[in-house]
Amino acid sequence: MNLYFNYLLILFKSQMQYRTSFWLLTAGQFLVPFSLFAGLYFLFERFGQIRGWDFFEVALCFAVIHMAFAVSECFARGFDTFSSLVRTGDFDRLLVRPRSTFLQVLGSKFEFTRFGRLFQSIIVLVWALSSLSIEWSVIKVMTLFLMVVSGVFIFTGIFMLAATLCFWTIQGLEVVNIFTDGGREMAQYPLNIYQKWVTRFFTFVIPFGTVNYLPLMYLLGKSEGNELLYMLTPAAGIVFILPCLLVWNLGVRHYRSTGS
Amino acid sequence: MIAVEGLSKSFKVAKRSTGLRQATKALFFREHTTVNALNDLSFSIxxxxxxxxxxxxxxxxxxxxxxxxxxxxxxxxxxxxxxxxxxxxxxxxxxxxxxxxxxxxxxxxxxxxxxxxxxxxxxxxxxxxxxxxxxxxxxxxxxxxxxxxxxxxxxxxxxxxxxxxxxxxxxxxxxxxxxxxxxxxxxxxxxxxxxxxxxxxxxxxxxxxxxxxxxxxxxxxxxxxxxxxxxxxxxxxxxxxxxSRFGSHKTITVDYRVMEKPIAISGAELLSWTPERCVMSVDTGKVTVSEVITQLSNQVDLLDVAIEARPIEEIIVQLYKEYQI
Known part of the structure; x- marks a missing residue:
């Protein structure tokens, strides 16, 4: 963990060498999701509510998934841009260092400009929360926190799966963005507005539903049946990373036997 | 400290061919060749x-x-x-x-x-x-x-x-x-x-x-x-x-007064020749340097002679040639 912060520090120093570009990109990242959020806003202005969800509830959904995405893109960027590490052969360098490949790839790149996006999502979150009447308790606050953490783990997991593919393809694969960008776009609305199979896919295969939709039912008092179950769903998202780690290690093993 | 024994490694390499048609074909079918990068390598250090x-x-x-x-x-x-x-x-x-x-x-x-x-x-x-x-x-x-x-x-x-x-x-x-x-x-x-x-x-x-x-x-x-x-x-x-195995060769560089006729020295291999200068490689196992110079002085009006041991680079080139690699 200590080493992770040192990686963070050195890359932050590197980023600070290009200050103007940093501020411009951060501002850009701050502004981009506004267009998405504006779309959301006007949609609800026209229709009032969708399948029993009103504007602020969906805004909360939106804020959680965008926060998770921003944090993952910032801290797991190493996996997101992993193809360049393989293509240039710099991955060999990581293999001759006495640390796990996971930690080293994670530490190879951070995208600090994503704080712009994070900041924007936090504003949406605060606005949504202040307009909703939720009876807060320690457990509910923890659930909200876990939701974001769960999202970070899922996005990181997908980045890892995409990175693993690079061992075979060398080039990065845009197709994986279906699951990262696509998943984010889907999950910014409550999942029950979609077709059944879409809901199932994003609950059981890539569990974005456990990031915001299911636990939100608990937070907003929409859940039926066992509340505890809804509350604990973010844990499922966190578990998602385990098979990803396994697949990643398989990929590393493949790389070391083929050396491509 | 280091012991390497019978190391072998082969890679599958996709055949690449030129031309748009071949490249398009390669999108769907790829032929692979196996390259033996290491073949039963052993040494110790x-x-x-x-x-x-x-x-x-x-x-x-x-x-x-x-x-x-x-x-x-x-x-x-x-x-x-x-x-x-x-x-x-x-x-x-x-x-x-x-x-x-x-x-x-x-x-x-x-x-x-x-x-x-x-x-x-x-x-x-x-x-x-x-x-x-x-x-x-x-x-x-x-x-x-x-x-x-x-x-x-x-x-x-x-x-x-x-x-x-x-x-x-x-x-x-x-x-x-x-x-x-x-x-x-x-x-x-x-x-x-x-x-x-x-x-x-x-x-x-x-x-x-x-x-x-x-x-x-x-x-x-x-x-x-x-x-x-x-x-x-x-x-x-x-x-x-x-x-010492390959170093019996010497390189002799000779400057002389303009001479239009190429030089011929028995036992020496001419590496380059101009009317004013020539460079030759001499195998001292076959012919001595002094013999070569005697022959030279009979043929041209010598201005300068430089004799060098064969540079290591050339020895390596010779070695690569010998092993056909």
Whole structure:
């Protein structure tokens, strides 16, 4: 963990060498999701509510998934841009260092400009929360926190799966963005507005539903049946990373036997 | 210290062909050929040796280095280095080695060199005291003090390479793999790097495996050379033996008054000829130098004669030719 912060520090120093570009990109990242959020806003202005969800509830959904995405893109960027590490052969360098490949790839790149996006999502979150009447308790606050953490783990997991593919393809694969960008776009609305199979896919295969939709039912008092179950769903998202780690290690093993 | 036994490694390489039609076809069907990068390679290296590992491009040098540094897993064979099998106990093993890839940087591009060093200290978990001692020694012997606070991107190639070598020695490795450490360096930097390699070998007793295409590196550093071609070990021995085996050739450069007729000397091979100057290669086993000069003076009006031993580069070219690699 200590080493992770040192990686963070050195890359932050590197980023600070290009200050103007940093501020411009951060501002850009701050502004981009506004267009998405504006779309959301006007949609609800026209229709009032969708399948029993009103504007602020969906805004909360939106804020959680965008926060998770921003944090993952910032801290797991190493996996997101992993193809360049393989293509240039710099991955060999990581293999001759006495640390796990996971930690080293994670530490190879951070995208600090994503704080712009994070900041924007936090504003949406605060606005949504202040307009909703939720009876807060320690457990509910923890659930909200876990939701974001769960999202970070899922996005990181997908980045890892995409990175693993690079061992075979060398080039990065845009197709994986279906699951990262696509998943984010889907999950910014409550999942029950979609077709059944879409809901199932994003609950059981890539569990974005456990990031915001299911636990939100608990937070907003929409859940039926066992509340505890809804509350604990973010844990499922966190578990998602385990098979990803396994697949990643398989990929590393493949790389070391083929050396491509 | 290093024992390599029957190492073999083959790669599947996609056949590439030219032309748009072939390229389109390759999108769907790909033919693969198997390349034997290493073919039953065996050698051993003792502690404290400097070994020059040479061979033409594609001979399998990099593959061997990658296997020995734990990056690649071979198809067959064993490799025991300091009691470890590199590809099995990667994390435990790589603490003991340093690797410099001359073509690739291990430093962080935008931050001062010293910051990179400190991060490496954390990666290798080097104790503070040891780190400080190593750093002081490296700064002094490699003369890094003037640019250690500059970002890497502002360094010249020679300065950067010195930092690269320093970076790979911060954790006091017992073995240092140097993959073309002098590539692209100017003469001054080359000599500084060579001198330093020799110094750490003597003072810290670091075993060094050096791959290079610069035969002067080998001449200045390596007591022993391993020649590899097509994945096989072709020669293992001292550089001097190699020289005496092929070094019976002398190169004679002659300047003379304009002479339109080409020169013919028995026993000498004419390498180049102009009406004013010629260069020839003489096998002293067949004809002595004095005989050649006598013949020359009969044919032309000599102005200047220079006799040189055959440069090591040429010996290597001859060797590659002989082994058809």
């Amino acid at each position: 003792n502690p404290g040796e400097i070994v020059g590992y040479i061979g033409p491009n594609g001979a399998g040098k990099s593959t061997t280095i990658k296997v020995m540094s734990g990056i690649l897993v071979p198809d067959r064979g064993t490799c025991t280095i300091m009691g470890y099998t590199p590809w099995k106990d990667r994390v435990a093993y790589v603490k003991n080695i340093g690797v410099v890839f001359g073509q690739r940087s291990q430093l962080w591009w935008d931050v001062p060199v010293i910051d990179s060093f400190e991060l490496l200290r954390d990666i290798y978990k080097v104790p503070d005291k040891e780190y400080k001692a190593n750093l002081d020694l490296l700064i002094e012997t490699l003369e890094l003090s003037t640019f250690i606070k500059l970002p890497v991107r502002q360094l010249s190639l020679g300065q950067r390479m010195r930092c690269e070598i320093a970076a790979s020695l911060l954790h006091s490795p017992k073995i240092l793999f140097l993959d073309e450490p002098t590539i692209g360096l100017d003469a001054v930097s080359k000599i500084a790097v060579r001198k330093f390699i020799k110094t750490i070998n003597l003072e810290k007793d670091v075993t060094i495996i050096l791959t290079t295409h610069d035969m002067f590196d080998i001449e200045a550093l390596a007591d022993r050379v391993l020649l590899i071609g097509k994945g096989k070990l072709l020669y293992d021995g001292r550089l001097n033996e190699l020289r």
